[in-house]
Amino acid sequence: MATLRLNGIHKRYPNGITALHGIDLSVADGELIVVVGPSGCGKSTLLRTVAGLESISDGELMINEQRVNALEPAERDIAMVFQNYALYPHMSVFDNMAYALKNRGTPKDEIRRRVTDTARLLDLAELLDRRPRHLSGGQRQRVAMGRAIVREPQVFLFDEPLSNLDAKLRVQMRLEIRRLQKRLGITSVYVTHDQVEAMTLADRLVVMNGGHVEQCGTPMMLYAQPATRFVASFLGSPAMNFLPVTAHRDGVVLPNGVEVALPDMLSEGRAATLGIRPEHLVEATSMADAAAVLDVTVEMLEPLGADTLAYTRLPGLEEWLVVRLDGAHAAREGQRLSLAFAVAHCHVFDSQGARVPLAEPETQACQ
Amino acid sequence: MAPQLGIVLVFFFWPALQAIEQAFYVEDAFGLSREFAGLANFEAVLSDATYYQALGTTLVFSLAVALGAMSIALLLAVMADRVIRGARVYRTLLVWPYAVAPAVAGVLWLFLFDPTLGLISSLLGNVGIDWDHKLNGAQALALVIMASVWKQMSYNFVFFLAALQALPKSLLEAAAIDRAGPWRRFWTIIFPLLSPTSFFLLVMNSVYAFFETFGTIDTVTSGGPGGATTTLVYKVYQDGFVGQDMGSSAAQSVLLMALVGGLTWFQFRYVERKVQY
Ligand SMILES: Nc1ncnc2c1ncn2[C@@H]1O[C@H](COP(=O)(O)OP(=O)(O)OP(=O)(O)O)[C@@H](O)[C@H]1O
Ligand SMILES: [Mg+2]
Numbered sequence: 001m002a003t004l005r006l007n008g009i010h011k012r013y014p015n016g017i018t019a020l021h022g023i024d025l026s027v028a029d030g031e032l033i034v035v036v037g038p039s040g041c042g043k044s045t046l047l048r049t050v051a052g053l054e055s056i057s058d059g060e061l062m063i064n065e066q067r068v069n070a071l072e073p074a075e076r077d078i079a080m081v082f083q084n085y086a087l088y089p090h091m092s093v094f095d096n097m098a099y100a101l102k103n104r105g106t107p108k109d110e111i112r113r114r115v116t117d118t119a120r121l122l123d124l125a126e127l128l129d130r131r132p133r134h135l136s137g138g139q140r141q142r143v144a145m146g147r148a149i150v151r152e153p154q155v156f157l158f159d160e161p162l163s164n165l166d167a168k169l170r171v172q173m174r175l176e177i178r179r180l181q182k183r184l185g186i187t188s189v190y191v192t193h194d195q196v197e198a199m200t201l202a203d204r205l206v207v208m209n210g211g212h213v214e215q216c217g218t219p220m221m222l223y224a225q226p227a228t229r230f231v232a233s234f235l236g237s238p239a240m241n242f243l244p245v246t247a248h249r250d251g252v253v254l255p256n257g258v259e260v261a262l263p264d265m266l267s268e269g270r271a272a273t274l275g276i277r278p279e280h281l282v283e284a285t286s287m288a289d290a291a292a293v294l295d296v297t298v299e300m301l302e303p304l305g306a307d308t309l310a311y312t313r314l315p316g317l318e319e320w321l322v323v324r325l326d327g328a329h330a331a332r333e334g335q336r337l338s339l340a341f342a343v344a345h346c347h348v349f350d351s352q353g354a355r356v357p358l359a360e361p362e363t364q365a366c367q
Numbered sequence: 368m369a370p371q372l373g374i375v376l377v378f379f380f381w382p383a384l385q386a387i388e389q390a391f392y393v394e395d396a397f398g399l400s401r402e403f404a405g406l407a408n409f410e411a412v413l414s415d416a417t418y419y420q421a422l423g424t425t426l427v428f429s430l431a432v433a434l435g436a437m438s439i440a441l442l443l444a445v446m447a448d449r450v451i452r453g454a455r456v457y458r459t460l461l462v463w464p465y466a467v468a469p470a471v472a473g474v475l476w477l478f479l480f481d482p483t484l485g486l487i488s489s490l491l492g493n494v495g496i497d498w499d500h501k502l503n504g505a506q507a508l509a510l511v512i513m514a515s516v517w518k519q520m521s522y523n524f525v526f527f528l529a530a531l532q533a534l535p536k537s538l539l540e541a542a543a544i545d546r547a548g549p550w551r552r553f554w555t556i557i558f559p560l561l562s563p564t565s566f567f568l569l570v571m572n573s574v575y576a577f578f579e580t581f582g583t584i585d586t587v588t589s590g591g592p593g594g595a596t597t598t599l600v601y602k603v604y605q606d607g608f609v610g611q612d613m614g615s616s617a618a619q620s621v622l623l624m625a626l627v628g629g630l631t632w633f634q635f636r637y638v639e640r641k642v643q644y
Contacts (some may be wrong), residue, residue, distance in 0.1 A: 051544060052543075072543070073540075073543045073544045074543060074544065074548070079544065080544050082537045082540075082541060084537055086538050086541040088541075088542075088556060089538075089560070090559045099545050100545035100546055103546040103547045103551060104546055147545075151545075
């Protein structure tokens with residue numbers, strides 16, 4: 001049972017780098033928050049300040065509404081799963097998992113019971129006597145999880161725990177983490193730079209960039225209504241298509257003169273960016289009330305099985321326009337396509353990259 | 368490869384073979400003729416009470432030097448590790464005692480502990496300790512131990528510091544989160560993880576204490592008083608070069624080589640397997 005709250009957390013490293021510029025975030029009891037962002041944006045720094053491994057330069061960190069800024073890592077009752085697992089190489093799996101309990105002076109038989117229970121939960125029962133170097137990557141990862149779980153901490157912190165696993169194991173462990181986190185109901189902060197992991201795990205998603213929170217909300221909300229061009233480009237694979245446009249009386253106009261009918265929202269003549277996701281471009285014949293129709297040429301195809309990605313070009317534009325076609329689509333390279341999209345699927349960003357609302361409800365704050 | 372091999376052959380194996388051969392001969396007083404003596408040299412050595420005294424001195428001395436030099440070095444390395452985080456400048460500065468030739472270091476210690484002129488002996492006098500290593504055997508032994516520890520410490524320090532800096536930081540962080548205080552972190556994580564380095568240093572320090580402390584002992588006490596600081600290697604020198612008894616000296620060096628060889632074998636056989644993880 002724990003809540004976590006960050007009020008204007010700043011982190012300046014001794015070398016002068018400011019890694020966090022005022023992070024506000026509150027995590028409800030039992031919630032799984034995923035922090036996602038590009039390399040160097042301060043994700044690890046954020047986790048490490050929460051863990052107490054780095055001091056907080058400014059701002060407040062509250063666990064259960066108690067200020068914990070000055071507490072040592074040991075006193076915060078948090079558990080952390082490291083990217084490299086940080087298993088103690090000279091201890092057996094059992095001792096790795098028992099270490100924190102021993103340090104706390106837990107009675108021997110209780111340690112044994114809790115470690116065996118957790119080992120069973122994670123399918124590690126057979127491995128308890130092994131040393132970490134005799135485990136596979138996936139097993140090490142589970143031991144690292146077990147070491148965190150067995151303590152029954154207030155807060156779980158994960159720093160890219162799956163990034164050293166192969167793709168298949170990553171999917172499997174992702175589901176496993178989700179299942180365990182829900183079952184144990186432990187408040188968690190999970191850092192990753194993998195946007196699929198972020199979308200699938202998160203109760204709420206926090207997108208960070210350059211030490212700031214760009215946006216936070218449910219994965220679907222961030223996907224459907226990205227607050228900035230950065231968030232729009234970061235979530236979704238393949239990334240959203242961005243086209244340079246100029247505001248116009250009845251919407252926006254592309255450099256090649258094609259008009260896109262949109263609700264009136266920018267003063268005429270302003271430069272902006274129009275974003276459309278690859279999955280929202282469909283063949284014009286199958287759409288009645290399109291915002292616009294784009295005639296493109298297919299230049300390259302990437303069949304993925306269920307879908308085929310078509311890299312197309314619009315005459316007069318430099319940008320690729322990526323389209324997600326059905327896997328059964330008979331497209332050929334060099335073929336012409338007429339693509340349409342709905343107003344509801346248009347994202348407009350102003351020249352600063354902020355979303356221009358098209359008369360929809362606005363996004364929620366992180367607090 | 369060939370040049371190194373040549374050097375090893377010329378400077379180690381050749382003298383070693385010579386010593387082994389010599390151990391089975393007796394020479395006349397002028398070194399002009401010699402005759403085969405079988406095991407007579409060994410029998411003479413092993414029935415000599417001063418040899419056993421030297422053996423006892425060597426064991427006490429070596430143990431004290433190895434443990435002293437390693438534990439002080441480890442303590443200093445742990446403290447330095449907190450401060451420097453990989454700054455090479457300090458590391459090289461801290462090696463300098465090792466670079467000081469043993470004789471020079473020995474002279475330094477002689478000055479500090481000189482019974483009439485020495486700074487430290489006069490300080491000790493003030494607190495009621497009557498320091499005179501020229502008369503007191505235990506004090507003499509303590510002095511050569513200190514000087515040898517001092518000499519070897521920096522070597523150990525460099526290795527310990529490098530090993531400490533190579534420890535994955537995340538392990539210590541994980542331990543800190545797992546509620547281990549600094550003291551417990553040291554004994555349950557750092558110390559066990561350093562064990563390969565400690566083992567290597569144990570072997571090196573034993574060899575050092577057995578063989579390489581010769582120069583220090585010669586300058587500081589010359590094996591005295593009354594043989595209290597005569598270690599096996601120093602006795603080899605005394606009997607061979609001062610006493611001119613080449614046969615006995617050679618037999619002693621063969622025994623010494625066998626002893627160190629046996630010790631090293633023991634260390635690898637029984638200690639090394641405990642330090643792997
Ligand atoms: N110990 C440190 N001292 C100084 N600067 C640091 C330190 N650790 C990180 N930084 C800097 O702080 C910024 C944020 O780093 P951080 O490790 O939090 O990024 P990240 O989002 O976790 O990146 P990645 O996805 O690559 O792990 C970077 O510019 C980094 O260079
Ligand atoms: Mg990181």
